Amino acid sequence: MTTASRPILETPILDATLPSLLQQITEEGGYAFSSMATRAAAGDTRAAEAAREMAWEQLHSGPWHSVVPIWRDAYAVACLHVAKHQFSAGEFKLALRALDMGLIMGGLTLRDELNLCTRKVGAAMREKEFSDNGGGEQNGAWYKDFNLAEVVKLLPVKSLSCKTVEKKCGLSLEGFLREHFVSGSPVIIADAMNHWPAKDRWNDMYYLNKVAGFRTVPVEVGKTYLSPDWKQELITFSEFLERIQSSDCSSAGLTYLAQHQLFDQIQELKQDIVVPDYCFAGGGEIRSLNAWFGPPGTVTPLHHDPHHNILAQVVGKKYIRLYPSSLSGELYPHSESMLSNSSQVDLDNIDEKEFPRMLDLEFLDCILEEGEMLYIPPKWWHYVRSLTPSFSVSFWWSNEVNSPES
Numbered sequence: 001m002t003t004a005s006r007p008i009l010e011t012p013i014l015d016a017t018l019p020s021l022l023q024q025i026t027e028e029g030g031y032a033f034s035s036m037a038t039r040a041a042a043g044d045t046r047a048a049e050a051a052r053e054m055a056w057e058q059l060h061s062g063p064w065h066s067v068v069p070i071w072r073d074a075y076a077v078a079c080l081h082v083a084k085h086q087f088s089a090g091e092f093k094l095a096l097r098a099l100d101m102g103l104i105m106g107g108l109t110l111r112d113e114l115n116l117c118t119r120k121v122g123a124a125m126r127e128k129e130f131s132d133n134g135g136g137e138q139n140g141a142w143y144k145d146f147n148l149a150e151v152v153k154l155l156p157v158k159s160l161s162c163k164t165v166e167k168k169c170g171l172s173l174e175g176f177l178r179e180h181f182v183s184g185s186p187v188i189i190a191d192a193m194n195h196w197p198a199k200d201r202w203n204d205m206y207y208l209n210k211v212a213g214f215r216t217v218p219v220e221v222g223k224t225y226l227s228p229d230w231k232q233e234l235i236t237f238s239e240f241l242e243r244i245q246s247s248d249c250s251s252a253g254l255t256y257l258a259q260h261q262l263f264d265q266i267q268e269l270k271q272d273i274v275v276p277d278y279c280f281a282g283g284g285e286i287r288s289l290n291a292w293f294g295p296p297g298t299v300t301p302l303h304h305d306p307h308h309n310i311l312a313q314v315v316g317k318k319y320i321r322l323y324p325s326s327l328s329g330e331l332y333p334h335s336e337s338m339l340s341n342s343s344q345v346d347l348d349n350i351d352e353k354e355f356p357r358m359l360d361l362e363f364l365d366c367i368l369e370e371g372e373m374l375y376i377p378p379k380w381w382h383y384v385r386s387l388t389p390s391f392s393v394s395f396w397w398s399n400e401v402n403s404p405e406s
C-alpha cells in the first residue's frame with residue numbers, strides 16, 4: 001500500500017486531550033510511558049506497542065481496585081495509537097481488537113473516541129468483507145428449539161414443584177410500583193419487549209456476525225465461576241458464535257459471555273434494545289446493562305446482587321430459582337468477603353450432609369420464556385440455568401441517587 005492511499009483513523013478527542021493526559025501520567029511516575037506515547041503520536045508504530053505494554057503492566061501490577069485510574073486512561077491512549085497504526089496498514093481486525101481492549105480495560109476519558117473509532121473501523125471492514133453479499137438478506141438462524149422435556153430433567157431437585165413466579169401481561173408502571181417494586185416481590189412481565197428490534201435480529205447469526213463478528217469480547221469458560229477449572233478468555237464474537245453452536249456441551253467446555261457490559265462496547269447492539277420503563281421506578285439510576293449470551297447448560301450459581309434487576313429474555317429459555325432475602329442466613333453464604341453474595345450450595349448437586357437445611361427451604365421458580373422479563377428485587381437470591389441457546393439482558397438500577405448499595 002502506498003503512503004498516499006493509506007487510510008487514516010482520525011482521533012480529534014485524543015489529539016486534544018493527549019498533552020494533559022501525558023502530564024498527569026508523568027506525575028504518576030509514567031515518564032517512560034509519556035515519552036513512548038509522544039513518539040507513537042508522531043507515527044512510531046513500535047513506540048505505540050511499547051507504550052501499550054507499559055500500561056498493560058501497570059494494569060496488572062496489583063488487584064484491579066488498586067490500579068491508579070490514570071493508568072487506565074494511559075492504556076486507552078496506547079490502544080488508540082496502536083489502532084491508528086494498524087488501520088493505516090490495512091490491518092482492520094487488529095485495529096478493532098486494540099480498540100476493544102481499550103474499551104474493556106481502559107478508562108472513561110477516551111471512551112467516546114474509542115467508540116467512534118470502532119464504528120469507523122467496523123464500517124471499513126464491512127465494506128471490505130461483506131460487499132460480496134450484494135446487500136442481500138441472509139438468515140443464519142443459530143437458535144433451534146430443543147427437546148425441553150430432556151433439558152428439564154437436568155434441573156435441580158424439586159424444580160417446578162413449589163410456587164412459581166407470578167406472570168402478568170400488560171403490567172402498567174403504576175401496577176409494577178404498587179404490587180412489586182414497593183413490596184419487593186418478583187414478577188414475570190410478558191409482552192413488554194415486542195417492540196425491541198433485538199427480538200427479530202438476535203436469532204440471526206448472520207446479523208450478529210455482521211454487526212459484531214470482529215469485535216473482541218470477554219467470555220467465561222467452565223462450569224460456573226465457582227468451579228476450580230473456570231477461566232476467562234478474550235475471543236472474537238464470531239469465534240464465540242462458533243463455539244456456542246459446536247457440539248462441545250460438556251460443562252468444562254461451556255463458553256458464556258456473562259455479565260459483560262456489551263452494549264457500552266458495541267453500540268450497534270445497544271440500538272436493538274430498549275430500557276424498560278420499569279427501570280425508572282424509585283427515581284434511581286441505571287447501574288449497568290449486562291449481556292448474558294451462551295449455549296444450553298450455562299449455570300449462574302445461587303447468589304444475590306444489591307440492585308433492582310429486570311432480566312429480559314431476548315432469545316431462548318432459562319430456568320430461574322429465587323429465594324427471598326429473608327432466607328439469607330439459611331442459604332450458607334461463603335464466608336470470604338469477595339464471595340459473600342454467593343451460596344456454598346451447588347444446587348445441581350446438593351450435599352445434604354453439609355447443607356442439611358437446604359432442601360427444606362421454600363423458593364419461587366419459573367421458566368423464563370423468550371420475550372419475557374423477570375423482575376428480581378434487590379438481595380433476592382437467584383440461580384439461573386439456560387435450557388436452550390440463550391441471549392438475555394439484565395438491567396440493574398438503584399433505588400435512589402447517591403445510594404451505592406440500593
Ligand SMILES: O=C(O)CCC(=O)C(=O)O
Nearest residue numbers: 292300305311384392394
Ligand atoms: O442469566 C444469568 O445467567 C444470570 C443473570 C444474573 O445473575 C443477573 O441478572 O443478576
